[in-house]
Amino acid sequence: MRVQGIHHVTAIAGNPQGNLDFYRQALGLRLVKRTVNFDDPGSYHFYFGDDAGAPGTVMTFFAWPAGQRGQGGVGQPAATAFRVPPGSLGYWAERLQGFDVVPSEVTERFGDEVMGFRDPDGLRLELVAGAHGATAVSGVVAGAIAGFHGVTLAEQRIEATGRFLTETFGMEVAGQSGNRARFLASGPLGAAVDLLELPAGTRGRTAVGTVHHVAFRARDEEEQAAWHARLVDLGVHVTQVLDRCYFRSIYFREPGGVLFEIATDAPGFAVDEPASALGGALKLPPWLEGRRAEIEAALPAVR
Numbered sequence: 031m032r033v034q035g036i037h038h039v040t041a042i043a044g045n046p047q048g049n050l051d052f053y054r055q056a057l058g059l060r061l062v063k064r065t066v067n068f069d070d071p072g073s074y075h076f077y078f079g080d081d082a083g084a085p086g087t088v089m090t091f092f093a094w095p096a097g098q099r100g101q102g103g104v105g106q107p108a109a110t111a112f113r114v115p116p117g118s119l120g121y122w123a124e125r126l127q128g129f130d131v132v133p134s135e136v137t138e139r140f141g142d143e144v145m146g147f148r149d150p151d152g153l154r155l156e157l158v159a160g161a162h163g164a165t166a167v168s169g170v171v172a173g174a175i176a177g178f179h180g181v182t183l184a185e186q187r188i189e190a191t192g193r194f195l196t197e198t199f200g201m202e203v204a205g206q207s208g209n210r211a212r213f214l215a216s217g218p219l220g221a222a223v224d225l226l227e228l229p230a231g232t233r234g235r236t237a238v239g240t241v242h243h244v245a246f247r248a249r250d251e252e253e254q255a256a257w258h259a260r261l262v263d264l265g266v267h268v269t270q271v272l273d274r275c276y277f278r279s280i281y282f283r284e285p286g287g288v289l290f291e292i293a294t295d296a297p298g299f300a301v302d303e304p305a306s307a308l309g310g311a312l313k314l315p316p317w318l319e320g321r322r323a324e325i326e327a328a329l330p331a332v333r
Contacts, residue, residue, distance in 0.1 A: 031260060032200030035217030036178045037245040037277070037293040038077075038088040039110050041153050042100065044238045046074050046093035047332050048150045053078045053089065056129040057112075057175060061309035062299045064332075067092050068274065071318055072328050077276075080177065083299040083308065085247050086217070087177040094238055095330060099152070103234030104186045105287030107241035108226055109146065111156040111179040118173030119145045119159050125173075140205050140212055142179075152239035156182075180222025181244050182210075183288050184234070188225040190285035195223060198264065199246070217247060233287075243281065245291035251278055257292050275315050276301060 043049035053059050053076075062083030067075045070092070079088035089110065102108060114122060123133050126147055133147040142160035149155060158179040185191050188211055195201040201213040201223065209227040236242060248254035254271065258280050261268045268282040277293040284290050299305075302313050312329075314322055 031256065032216045033292075034247040034249065035086055035215040035221045036181065037085045037247040037291070037295070038079075038090055039107070039178070039181060039241060040090040040092065040243050040245065040291075041110070041241045042097065042151075042236070042238050043076075043091040043093045043149075043153075044097060044099075044151045045095060046076070046330055049076060049091050049093055050332055052129065052150050053091075056126065056131065059089065059175065062088070063276065063313060064309050064311070065275075065313045065315075066318070066325060066329070068315055068318070071314075071321070071325050074329060074332070077299065077309075082305060083276075084177075085293075085295050087175075092242065097238040100237035100240035101235040102154070102184070102240060104184045104228050104231040106184055106234035106236065107181050107244055107288060108184040109154040109156050109182040110241060111144070111158045111181065111222070113176045113179040114157045114159050114173050115176070116143075116159050119143055119157060121173040122157050139210075140207065153241070180224065181241075182224040182226050183244075183284075183286065184226050184228055184231060185286040186227075186229060186231060187286075188227045191225055191288075194284050195225075198260070215246075243289035243291050245279070245293040248292050248294050250296060251294055254278060254280060254292055254294050273315075275313075 054061055059078035060081055062079050063077035065075050067073045074093040077083060077088055077090045119136050126133050131147050133145050136143050136145045142158050144156055144158050146156045192211060195213045201215050204212040204214045211225045213223045215221045248257060258268060261282055266282050269280050272279045276299050279291050279293045281291050299308055
């Protein structure tokens with residue numbers, strides 16, 4: 031068994047309108063679903079991605095307007111990286127500055143050009159320009175984001191997590207540079223997981239401006255069930271399968287403490303609204319429809 035790459039990444043935002051504006055306008059991603067956190071229906075859950083919300087392109091956010099600011103540290107994802115076409119980082123630097131975002135200097139990492147920046151809530155993001163970023167699929171015409179390049183996980187020690195990625199997930203060691211090690215999945219999108227070893231690092235605190243979890247792909251429910259059985263056999267504490275309407279999910283923590291999810295590709299975001307109208311209406315799961323008036327009254331208005 032080999033994991034196919036990243037399905038989605040879920041982070042925590044503060045101001046929901048600011049979150050919508052930045053990811054749609056600055057990054058040019060499509061809002062493919064506007065719903066609520068199924069476990070906390072008093073807060074929004076936004077999904078951004080390519081035009082169809084394909085696995086490997088979707089960044090999602092729980093919006094907590096009154097939430098405390100999180101703290102980066104070990105046991106947390108340290109950065110989420112998107113793929114962009116070669117030679118496009120100058121375009122992106124100018125574009126981001128137009129939205130009052132100051133990007134970092136471009137650096138080289140494993141043969142690719144990388145530029146970092148933070149979203150309005152302080153979430154660390156990166157744009158990676160390399161050979162695998164040539165196909166543009168999002169809404170921005172020039173230099174469009176083409177899905178995930180991967181994630182960086184901050185770890186006190188990387189050995190146990192590295193063994194998990196290779197021996198359990200079937201990922202391949204792709205290189206090491208200083209305190210950073212790269213592991214690659216077999217799928218074409220969102221294939222890189224970097225482990226950043228920070229022996230003196232303190233534990234992070236998950237709240238506004240941090241990543242909540244990283245979800246990896248299972249083609250279907252049968253493959254997900256096989257992953258569930260494998261994790262149980264290894265003694266990993268893993269949840270039962272949860273219905274997220276647009277995919278089915280199981281959750282567990284990797285050895286360093288980062289929350290992982292394995293999510294199915296199907297049924298996708300067009301299951302409850304036409305593909306042409308994705309994100310246009312507030313969608314609720316069937317078990318919350320009876321509370322729609324109450325939920326809508328509690329949510330802040332967004333455009």
